[in-house]
Amino acid sequence: MKPxxxxxxxxxxxxxxxxxxxWQSYLSPQGRRYYVNTTTNETTWERPSxxxxxxxxxxxxxxxLPPAVNGYHASGTPAHPPETAHMSVRKSxxxxxxxxxxxxxxKQSKENTITINCVTxxxxxxxxxxxxxKPTEWSYCDYFWADKKDPQGNGTVAGFELLLQKxxxxxxxxxxxxEFIRERIKIEEDYAKNLAKLSQNSLxxxxxxxxxxxxxxxxxxLADEAEVHLKFSAKLHSEVEKPLMNFRENFKxxxxxxxxxxxxxxxxxxxxxxxVEKARKAxxxxxxxxxxxxxxxxxxxxxxxxxxxxxxxxxxTQAGDDLMRCVDLYNQAQSKWFEEMVTTTLELERxxxxxxxxxxxxxxxxxxxxxxxxxxxxxTVEPVDQLLRKVDPAKDRELWVREHKTGSIxxxxxxx
Numbered sequence: 231m232k233p234x235x236x237x238x239x240x241x242x243x244x245x246x247x248x249x250x251x252x253w254q255s256y257l258s259p260q261g262r263r264y265y266v267n268t269t270t271n272e273t274t275w276e277r278p279s280x281x282x283x284x285x286x287x288x289x290x291x292x293x294x295l296p297p298a299v300n301g302y303h304a305s306g307t308p309a310h311p312p313e314t315a316h317m318s319v320r321k322s323x324x325x326x327x328x329x330x331x332x333x334x335x336x337k338q339s340k341e342n343t344i345t346i347n348c349v350t351x352x353x354x355x356x357x358x359x360x361x362x363x364k365p366t367e368w369s370y371c372d373y374f375w376a377d378k379k380d381p382q383g384n385g386t387v388a389g390f391e392l393l394l395q396k397x398x399x400x401x402x403x404x405x406x407x408x409e410f411i412r413e414r415i416k417i418e419e420d421y422a423k424n425l426a427k428l429s430q431n432s433l434x435x436x437x438x439x440x441x442x443x444x445x446x447x448x449x450x451x452l453a454d455e456a457e458v459h460l461k462f463s464a465k466l467h468s469e470v471e472k473p474l475m476n477f478r479e480n481f482k483x484x485x486x487x488x489x490x491x492x493x494x495x496x497x498x499x500x501x502x503x504x505x506v507e508k509a510r511k512a513x514x515x516x517x518x519x520x521x522x523x524x525x526x527x528x529x530x531x532x533x534x535x536x537x538x539x540x541x542x543x544x545x546x547t548q549a550g551d552d553l554m555r556c557v558d559l560y561n562q563a564q565s566k567w568f569e570e571m572v573t574t575t576l577e578l579e580r581x582x583x584x585x586x587x588x589x590x591x592x593x594x595x596x597x598x599x600x601x602x603x604x605x606x607x608x609x610t611v612e613p614v615d616q617l618l619r620k621v622d623p624a625k626d627r628e629l630w631v632r633e634h635k636t637g638s639i640x641x642x643x644x645x646x
Contacts, residue, residue, distance in 0.1 A: 253265050253266070347377050349564065374390060374571075374575060390493075391493075397485055397581065415463045418462055423456070425453070425456035429453035451613065458610065462602075470599075477588050485581075488577065492570060
């Protein structure tokens, strides 16, 4: 469904208004228009002035509830609505029973709302898809309001629960990465120990001359290379593995802050919704009782007095007042849930970006250390190359002969 502007609800300005730069208009889940500064994330119920001489929206439409935090626009209508098995579309049964209104004084037809697992959204048939707060970013705060069918069962998974699962998976991936680096460090340490041990081997130690010097340098280069790999493993531990582990612990602490909070608010919302349904049922029963007693009195099938009728009417009125009170409490709980959802989803988004960026930086540090290690390893064999270029078999033969010669007189033939 293509995003489009939504006509203002009753009580809001209906004319086209030019907003100041950086401001956009949205509708809340209850149909109230509010305004978001996309630069500062400021939100307000009042229309911002486009110039100093133009007044803002009248203050008489303010709600006792604060505007949504972080510039939240309640994009409650999914682009692809969930399965109808998880929806309950409610028809209007009277203004006082309207679950979608933000307060008893704000009336809204129940035909314009849809309830998905105790959360009230605008009906997709009567309200176009709302604009996204971050339309080019695929932000968490725009796409996880409804519940999703669990592919592993017949139930549903809350959108926020999917975000938590992603965070937990990210934490596990980070842990496995640190374990991988630890194994890499162990390989480096074992390799360094084997190189150092091999450098002390006495094989071919009796080689002489310039070739013997080159061979001795080959063995020394192994000891130097072993030192390079030991330093590499130490830097891997201090500059890659340890930061990964420390950040993982801090990430775990951040996760605990929002692990149960949203779930508790959702439970409270479900409880408020159950109270509304109970009050709605009680009102229906009271109205039915009043109608029945009135009909019986009119056709004289009962000896009920007019006082009994007044008593039934009072009970019906009280039931209506109870329903309005429950609806108001429900809407307060829903507004609180929406506000906390936006705040928390944006925080989870920030944590995920921070986690990915942190891992990227430390993997870059890993590759940098690898490059440095390769460079140092190359420096350990450069003296070997220099000595190998100086190997001179003729010179070695001269030196050896001078040291070990036994005489220069050649034998002659024997005379008879």
